[in-house]
Amino acid sequence: MTTMTLVQAVRDALHSQMKLDPSVIVIGEDVGVNGGVFRATADLIKDFGDDRVLDTPLAESGIIGMAMGMAANGLRPVAEIQFLDFIYPAFDQIVNEVAKLRYRSGGKLSCPMVVRAPYGGGIRGGHYHSQSSEAYFTHTPGLKVVVPSNPYDAKGLLISAIRDNDPVFFLEPKRLYRSVKGEVPEGPYEVEIGKAQVTRPGKDVTILCWGAMVPTCQKAADLCASRGADCEVLDLRTLVPLDETAVLDSVKKTGRVVIVHEAPKTCGFGAELAALIAEEAILYLEAPIIRVAGFDTPFPYALEHVYMPSAERIALAVGKVKNF
Amino acid sequence: MKNKTPQQDGLVRFLDEEGNVRHPLPELDAGLLLRMYRNMVHTRLFDERAMMLQRQGRIGFFVPSYGEEATQTATAAVLDPNDWAFPSYRNPGVFLYRGAGIFEMFCNLFSNEKDLCLGRQMPAHYSFSDLRLFSISSPIATQVIQAVGAAMAFKLRKQKQCAITYFGDGGTSENDFHTGMTFAGAYCAPVVFVCTNNQYAISMPVSRQCGARRLADKALGYGFPGVAVDGNDVLAVYVAAKEAVERAREGKGPTMLECVTMRMGPHSSSDDPTRYRDQKITDEWKKKDPIERFRKYLTNQKLWSDKKDKELEEQLKNELVELAGKAEKVSQPTIESLFDDVYEKLTPQLEKQRGQLLLERDLIGKFENSSESFPL
Numbered sequence: 143m144t145t146m147t148l149v150q151a152v153r154d155a156l157h158s159q160m161k162l163d164p165s166v167i168v169i170g171e172d173v174g175v176n177g178g179v180f181r182a183t184a185d186l187i188k189d190f191g192d193d194r195v196l197d198t199p200l201a202e203s204g205i206i207g208m209a210m211g212m213a214a215n216g217l218r219p220v221a222e223i224q225f226l227d228f229i230y231p232a233f234d235q236i237v238n239e240v241a242k243l244r245y246r247s248g249g250k251l252s253c254p255m256v257v258r259a260p261y262g263g264g265i266r267g268g269h270y271h272s273q274s275s276e277a278y279f280t281h282t283p284g285l286k287v288v289v290p291s292n293p294y295d296a297k298g299l300l301i302s303a304i305r306d307n308d309p310v311f312f313l314e315p316k317r318l319y320r321s322v323k324g325e326v327p328e329g330p331y332e333v334e335i336g337k338a339q340v341t342r343p344g345k346d347v348t349i350l351c352w353g354a355m356v357p358t359c360q361k362a363a364d365l366c367a368s369r370g371a372d373c374e375v376l377d378l379r380t381l382v383p384l385d386e387t388a389v390l391d392s393v394k395k396t397g398r399v400v401i402v403h404e405a406p407k408t409c410g411f412g413a414e415l416a417a418l419i420a421e422e423a424i425l426y427l428e429a430p431i432i433r434v435a436g437f438d439t440p441f442p443y444a445l446e447h448v449y450m451p452s453a454e455r456i457a458l459a460v461g462k463v464k465n466f
Numbered sequence: 467m468k469n470k471t472p473q474q475d476g477l478v479r480f481l482d483e484e485g486n487v488r489h490p491l492p493e494l495d496a497g498l499l500l501r502m503y504r505n506m507v508h509t510r511l512f513d514e515r516a517m518m519l520q521r522q523g524r525i526g527f528f529v530p531s532y533g534e535e536a537t538q539t540a541t542a543a544v545l546d547p548n549d550w551a552f553p554s555y556r557n558p559g560v561f562l563y564r565g566a567g568i569f570e571m572f573c574n575l576f577s578n579e580k581d582l583c584l585g586r587q588m589p590a591h592y593s594f595s596d597l598r599l600f601s602i603s604s605p606i607a608t609q610v611i612q613a614v615g616a617a618m619a620f621k622l623r624k625q626k627q628c629a630i631t632y633f634g635d636g637g638t639s640e641n642d643f644h645t646g647m648t649f650a651g652a653y654c655a656p657v658v659f660v661c662t663n664n665q666y667a668i669s670m671p672v673s674r675q676c677g678a679r680r681l682a683d684k685a686l687g688y689g690f691p692g693v694a695v696d697g698n699d700v701l702a703v704y705v706a707a708k709e710a711v712e713r714a715r716e717g718k719g720p721t722m723l724e725c726v727t728m729r730m731g732p733h734s735s736s737d738d739p740t741r742y743r744d745q746k747i748t749d750e751w752k753k754k755d756p757i758e759r760f761r762k763y764l765t766n767q768k769l770w771s772d773k774k775d776k777e778l779e780e781q782l783k784n785e786l787v788e789l790a791g792k793a794e795k796v797s798q799p800t801i802e803s804l805f806d807d808v809y810e811k812l813t814p815q816l817e818k819q820r821g822q823l824l825l826e827r828d829l830i831g832k833f834e835n836s837s838e839s840f841p842l
């Protein structure tokens with residue numbers, strides 16, 4: 143076991159899987175010589191050479207389209223998009239191509255590839271270095287969407303993602319890159335895709351969250367505990383395929399739900415969760431579901447601390463559903 | 467090309483590194499020359515001041531344009547006030563030349579309520595729409611095709627104006643660059659594409675960015691001229707840009723300029739260029755400094771002197787310190803303003819969200835600022 147930050151765990155996952163499997167390669171802007179703007183690919187080029195760590199021209203559709211072609215032809219590319227906010231030039235390649243290849247070829251072709259991208263706010267990044275646009279991808283059948291919240295999961299989930307035979311979007315909470323540390327085993331190991339984790343058991347209110355919001359929700363749960371509400375925090379870890387059983391089990395136990403995400407409220411993934419709960423567990427509910435989310439505005443710069451769901455705002459919502 | 471015979475290295479150039487004229491120069495107004503010089507010095511000092519503010523932790527982020535002062539200044543100098551410019555984040559010199567207020571620029575850096583975009587964007591993403599300087603966004607090259615749109619609006623309304631757009635060497639790889647070039651060629655749009663080839667896209671040297679050795683050659687494939695100039699020779703950039711703008715106004719269509727220069731500083735305040743760039747490269751380029759070169763020329767022409775230079779620098783520095791100080795005192799944007807301008811009018815949903823947030827503020831008291839700072 144070594145103590146490392148989340149971004150070091152990402153790098154460690156890439157390193158261990160590249161060592162194990164020569165078909166794994168890393169591509170993206172500034173990932174080689176520079177080691178990635180967040181250092182997630184630091185020195186990989188030294189260990190594996192520039193045939194396996196490719197600095198690409200500045201074109202996201204190129205990165206994704208090339209990864210797809212490589213993946214369909216025997217390689218396992220891990221493509222880095224420097225910030226999730228810059229993925230949109232590749233949207234066509236992702237939504238119409240990568241996501242549909244297996245289906246449209248009658249299962250004859252596939253593109254086992256991973257798209258890694260730092261996402262989310264809280265780092266003074268303004269409109270274009272802060273977005274949480276996971277919902278565009280969860281809304282696209284054919285893509286798996288994974289969001290780790292701690293170093294152990296980041297490494298294990300990334301290794302699983304690379305070994306997965308379907309395209310996996312691996313969204314990294316950049317706010318936690320260096321602010322969370324944890325024990326990480328040496329060498330490769332997997333954390334199963336599609337499994338949520340209760341990070342704090344509780345009986346009064348379920349808080350559903352993922353990625354960078356997990357520590358914030360833990361903090362909120364501490365606040366709530368001091369105010370007499372016992373929260374269960376469920377870290378979804380994978381959004382697609384969703385661990386519905388874990389969600390419903392927790393909701394059936396507590397009967398009260400708060401859903402937290404950074405993305406704008408309207409059509410955020412929280413809406414999907416609320417609908418699922420309404421469809422499958424409405425009779426267990428003791429109070430309306432509340433979403434604490436980003437506002438329906440672009441991500442702001444000066445006011446980002448107001449925009450981001452805070453432990454205090456989450457605690458208010460917990461209070462509301464608890465005392466309904 | 468009338469006035470432009472490329473030199474041995476394929477670049478249009480009038481001044482050598484010592485500021486000597488090496489190629490017959492068209493007549494240029496002394497007032498214009500001095501205004502350009504002032505703007506170049508101003509840009510350098512503004513960048514230095516802003517970087518200092520960033521290093522002192524007083525602003526969050528900055529993008530300096532060290533070494534690119536000639537390209538910015540000369541391309542802005544050929545424009546009329548009615549032309550539209552679509553800059554990138556590394557163009558403070560374009561904003562300064564067109565008369566953007568220094569105080570307002572600092573307000574942008576402090577992201578306060580007097581920032582013209584109300585503190586909503588990262589620092590160095592200015593928006594001076596009254597001066598026809600388009601609002602800057604971070605995504606690379608998106609502005610290129612938008613400039614073509616502005617140019618087409620001029621053309622369709624039969625106005626003799628043009629649009630100019632700025633992007634980097636890395637930008638020439640993005641979809642929107644190619645789309646912009648395609649559309650401009652197809653419609654013969656009155657637009658000038660300025661590629662500031664500062665030879666790096668963060669860590670990526672232009673030699674690995676694409677197979678083309680001269681980025682200006684890309685224009686050929688789209689059916690209009692591409693001209694490569696020494697981007698550190700303000701006179702060469704001016705002459706080439708002037709011709710490009712005239713071509714556009716005369717209805718002869720687009721031109722692409724490749725201004726070859728060097729990004730002398732880091733990519734941004736968060737970047738460490740020593741990870742990927744040999745110091746020798748920038749040391750070598752120091753000898754080609756555009757400001758020094760132009761100063762030598764002006765001094766040779768008896769238009770400038772060391773004394774005047776000192777006075778100018780002092781005056782500009784004092785003003786920058788004063789205005790930065792003034793901007794630092796301006797309040798941050800109000801919480802209410804978060805919801806404005808998403809649409810022309812607040813939607814019922816936004817109104818509800820705003821109401822709820824204000825209620826929560828009253829309950830909580832204060833929203834704590836717990837942002838981490840990170841390389842961007």
Ligand SMILES: Cc1ncc(C[n+]2csc(CCOP(=O)(O)OP(=O)(O)O)c2C)c(N)n1
Pocket residue numbers: 171200202224228231556604605606633634635636637638664666667668729733
């Ligand atoms: C679409 C997009 N992808 C990636 C980035 C991240 N990024 C910011 S600046 C930059 C390099 C830009 O290089 P260049 O176009 O040469 O302009 P320069 O910064 O040198 O002025 C990159 C990759 C971005 N802003 N937008």
